[in-house]
Amino acid sequence: MAAKTEEIELQLLLEALYQQYHYDFRGYSMASVKRRVAQALVQFKCPSISALQEKLLHDPGLVPHLVAYLTVQVSEMFRDPSYYRALRENVIPHLKTYPSLKVWVAGCSAGEELYSLAILFREEGLESRTIFYATDINADALKKAELGIYDLDRVALFTDNHRKSGGKSSLSDYYTAAYGGVKFDKTLRERTVFSDHSLVSDSVFAEVHLVTCRNVLIYFNRELQDRAIGLFEDALVRRGFMGLGLKESMHFSAHTDSFTPFVLDQRIYQKKG
């Protein structure tokens, strides 16, 4: 009984968030959303999901905080070094044949992946002809991404990942110690456009040669996964590349026929020509 009530409350909360503020979490994987809402209840001192819903409807100031709760994504620079190695060895040679490039980092969160790609592109001599689009629905995360400041204690992991990805330089070339952490060189984001964009409700905004969207689709239900991959397909040039998280596949997707596996074990796909 209690479980059932909670399900109803959760649906109503997400419906309120959508109808009042146009944040649409209704097609997310609910098991994860439910856990995050439970954590938010503690933070916002609400005895029930219904109480949180009421508070939310009458206090728009709360919305960004709840959205941050619902979208927290944990990432690291060069996460899954094998993925970046595959980009470097298999995808970059193709990208080098274009006079100018556009790259979409979808669901960029706090920017770790964006800086990883910017460094990779600089190492491969592609940076000056590339424009990066870094998008997320979480405004706080976008701000962090623009700042490019990370905790000092994460740098050892980032450095190790960078090395394992086949890095051709020292990661320390790209940051300075500052603000109790490290701040990545602002020249790395000079060619980046940061933008609020929802894979759930927004449409394509540019034609790109590579889209990388890692560990975002696992938070979506099947229908929403299909929508997002449809957006990527529309955004990509013919024979453009799409990289997903290592446990995200096109296996169950409605768009399977539009892509060919390019480096299958690293979840890199190529749009058919």
Place this chain on the structure above:
Amino acid sequence: MKTSNLSGSSSASAPAECIVIGGSAGSIDALINILPALPRDFALPVLVVIHLPPNERSLLAEIFGPRCQLPVKEAEDKEPLAGGTIYFAPPNYHLLVESDFTLSLSSDEPVFYSRPAIDILFETAADAYGNGLRAVVLTGASSDGAAGLRAVHRVGGLCFVQRPDTAEVSLMPQSALEACPAARSLNVQQIARELSAQAGIRPHLT
């Protein structure tokens, strides 16, 4: 049909629908005594979280596949659960059960320094299955699984814990028993028998 009460099992408030198992240090050895004993006609899905290093490929399916009578695989995102199949959480992802009995993976923060986390599997499976869930906490040097086991008990599921004095590392079973005193404390052979009995069949113990 339920066979004899092999280890004096208490009758559950609902027929078993799903098994979840969590373990850490020493748990591969414990599982070798449990998973291969589940018989070919075992009809429930079995979900297993073992703490693993994040950046190495998991060999669990390769280790257990040839030893088990049931099919063994690494869980995939959005996969519907099938009875009589053993699913392992992949390294560096949490494994969650959705209310429509499909699986989700997540990259959320580690819990007790671990991703996958036992608590997350147990809590979401408890939501999905309620009193049809059976949960097992094995050996390990962590407190992961304790809160999850309490959540299973709260919805009326049955809870089993490896007897701490038989565990390679007793901290995890001890923490689980403290959080969930109603859990039954058994050695691994008894756990294997109990799980088979829950599915209404006799285990193939070697």
